[in-house]
Amino acid sequence: MDATSPDKIIVEGFQHFFETADGPVQATGLIDLKIPAAEFVTLVGPSGCGKTTLLKAIAGFITPTRGRIVCDGKTVTGPGRDRGVVFQELAILPWRTVRRNIGHGLEIAGVPKAERERTVARLVALTGLKGFEDRYPHELSGGMRQRVAVARTWAADPDIILMDEPFAAVDAMTRLTLQEELASLTFSTRKTVFFITHSVDEAVFLADRVLVMSKRPGRIKASIEVPRRKAGGRDWESFTTDPEMQAICEQVLRLVRDERMDGAARPGETPDPLKEAS
Amino acid sequence: MTMTAVSAPAAAGAPPRRPSPLASGLLGAGKFLAPFAAVVALWWAIKAGFDLPDRILVSPYQVLVTFWNLLSRGVLADYAATSLYQIGVAVVVSAVVGIPLGFAIGSNAYVARALGLFLRFFQGVSGISWLPLAIIWFGFTDTTVQVIVVYTLVVPVIFNTMLGVRAIPPSYALALRSLGAGTFRVVKDVYLPGALPSIVVGLRLGMGYGWRALIAAEMLIRQGGLGDLIFGARTFGQIDRIICGMIAIGVLYVVVDRLIVQPIENLTVARWGVLRK
Numbered sequence: 324m325d326a327t328s329p330d331k332i333i334v335e336g337f338q339h340f341f342e343t344a345d346g347p348v349q350a351t352g353l354i355d356l357k358i359p360a361a362e363f364v365t366l367v368g369p370s371g372c373g374k375t376t377l378l379k380a381i382a383g384f385i386t387p388t389r390g391r392i393v394c395d396g397k398t399v400t401g402p403g404r405d406r407g408v409v410f411q412e413l414a415i416l417p418w419r420t421v422r423r424n425i426g427h428g429l430e431i432a433g434v435p436k437a438e439r440e441r442t443v444a445r446l447v448a449l450t451g452l453k454g455f456e457d458r459y460p461h462e463l464s465g466g467m468r469q470r471v472a473v474a475r476t477w478a479a480d481p482d483i484i485l486m487d488e489p490f491a492a493v494d495a496m497t498r499l500t501l502q503e504e505l506a507s508l509t510f511s512t513r514k515t516v517f518f519i520t521h522s523v524d525e526a527v528f529l530a531d532r533v534l535v536m537s538k539r540p541g542r543i544k545a546s547i548e549v550p551r552r553k554a555g556g557r558d559w560e561s562f563t564t565d566p567e568m569q570a571i572c573e574q575v576l577r578l579v580r581d582e583r584m585d586g587a588a589r590p591g592e593t594p595d596p597l598k599e600a601s
Numbered sequence: 602m603t604m605t606a607v608s609a610p611a612a613a614g615a616p617p618r619r620p621s622p623l624a625s626g627l628l629g630a631g632k633f634l635a636p637f638a639a640v641v642a643l644w645w646a647i648k649a650g651f652d653l654p655d656r657i658l659v660s661p662y663q664v665l666v667t668f669w670n671l672l673s674r675g676v677l678a679d680y681a682a683t684s685l686y687q688i689g690v691a692v693v694v695s696a697v698v699g700i701p702l703g704f705a706i707g708s709n710a711y712v713a714r715a716l717g718l719f720l721r722f723f724q725g726v727s728g729i730s731w732l733p734l735a736i737i738w739f740g741f742t743d744t745t746v747q748v749i750v751v752y753t754l755v756v757p758v759i760f761n762t763m764l765g766v767r768a769i770p771p772s773y774a775l776a777l778r779s780l781g782a783g784t785f786r787v788v789k790d791v792y793l794p795g796a797l798p799s800i801v802v803g804l805r806l807g808m809g810y811g812w813r814a815l816i817a818a819e820m821l822i823r824q825g826g827l828g829d830l831i832f833g834a835r836t837f838g839q840i841d842r843i844i845c846g847m848i849a850i851g852v853l854y855v856v857v858d859r860l861i862v863q864p865i866e867n868l869t870v871a872r873w874g875v876l877r878k
């Protein structure tokens with residue numbers, strides 16, 4: 324890690340345009356962001372505001388039109404194994420079994436088979452995929468495929484985990500388990516996480532900090548601190564009964580809803596990043 | 602595949618009784634052979650009904666006799682071997698040349714777009730239309746036949762390999778790079794398996810086109826092969842020989858396609874599953 328900065332990820336003057344047949348399309352507004360090491364940051368915002376675009380820039384899949392991304396003190400120029408990605412479209416390989424998809428990162432890293440199998444077995448159990456190890460992705464449900472994608476990134480054990488709505492298609496029960504596991508695992512292993520979601524509850528439950536984006540082209544319009552996770556992570560039972568947490572949920576919800584409703588009535592207006600609903 | 606009729610009504614709870622494997626095998630074969638039998642019957646009826654002389658049409662029986670004759674004297678095997686050798690060499694050459702070329706073109710969006718029209722153009726200029734030029738350059742030789750067949754085969758191989766590579770979601774390669782993969786890994790684990798079903802389709806199509814082009818080229822070049830056999834037989838009005846050659850052409854194609862190519866295709870499709878969700 325860079326000795327001069329405690330920040331694991333720095334987004335500096337970032338702005339992105341996609342080239343299309345009808346000329347450039349602005350995907351995000353101006354974004355500046357710092358994520359310290361071991362922080363869990365969640366990002367919410369209306370559809371099309373540029374959340375995935377920001378994640379892709381951090382992952383190194385796209386070169387920013389303006390500004391730069393710095394990870395561990397180095398400017399990002401492409402993807403790397405220090406930044407694991409769970410894609411919105413999953414991107415698990417259809418010609419590999421569940422086992423071989425999950426173990427893929429370890430295989431690339433040259434981890435011996437026996438050790439690889441142990442890690443895979445642990446993650447298969449954790450994600451509730453037991454009995455499906457030798458199935459191909461097309462034989463799984465959408466939610467199961469999503470769990471394979473999460474397990475694959477998890478198995479490779481990257482410092483930074485970038486996740487794009489990873490639990491959107493997972494059933495409610497499994498989602499609760501995965502969220503609790505994610506919260507405690509990333510806390511105990513001190514992972515830096517950047518997590519996109521449409522669920523306000525999920526965003527607050529997982530986060531040390533929730534970022535709210537304005538509508539397209541999105542900027543970060545609010546950053547809400549959530550009290551630090553405790554050693555054991557969080558659990559849903561205490562979360563739903565904790566008035567402080569519920570107040571934060573309401574605050575975030577108001578910010579998001581604001582963006583969706585009257586945001587549309589005022590096109591072109593730049594939202595005030597300091598606007599707080601509380 | 603085979604619809605086997607269950608004769609005895611199955612007792613409640615018990616699995617329906619299946620006919621013996623031999624019986625169902627015969628039934629299955631019968632289903633596929635029936636149309637051929639119908640054509641032979643029609644042929645026979647025409648021959649007998651119009652009382653056609655042998656110089657116009659011979660009887661199926663006559664063809665059977667000649668077929669046995671050609672087979673037992675090794676004539677058919679000789680001509681067939683030449684054709685099979687030619688197509689075999691063409692398949693190998695096309696795979697070795699066409700697959701890497703298809704990859705090179707497909708892995709670059711700009712090149713793929715630039716060459717799309719070009720490849721379509723040459724798809725339209727059939728192998729046989731190269732024959733006059735090839736004869737001028739290489740004479741009435743095996744080389745000319747080989748050039749025509751390789752050309753016919755390699756175009757669909759290049760084209761389908763390119764399509765296969767283009768159809769792989771870019772996120773697959775990105776996901777692998779995020780797992781720490783280098784270029785070699787990405788090619789081996791993403792592009793090769795991802796394009797494989799399409800490559801197999803290209804080879805299968807190419808073989809179909811190539812086989813037809815081969816017979817046509819052999820008819821004109823006259824350096825052996827089944828095309829040579831049937832065209833030579835025409836000179837002496839040997840209708841039985843012509844039909845025997847035609848049967849061999851069809852049988853060999855079906856055998857190669859059904860016994861070698863299709864199983865490979867089924868294997869890749871079955872294992873790869875529904876690639877594009």
Ligand SMILES: Nc1ncnc2c1ncn2[C@@H]1O[C@H](COP(=O)(O)OP(=O)(O)OP(=O)(O)O)[C@@H](O)[C@H]1O
Nearest residue numbers: 341343348350369370371372373374375376377539
């Ligand atoms: N490859 C592309 N070419 C052109 N425009 C693009 C491209 N990718 C995204 N966009 C545009 O950029 C904007 C931001 O897209 P992005 O995928 O980042 O949105 P998002 O916030 O992730 O939305 P969602 O919540 O629906 O996933 C959208 O308006 C989209 O239409």
Ligand SMILES: [Mg+2]
Nearest residue numbers: 374375411487
């Ligand atoms: Mg998105």
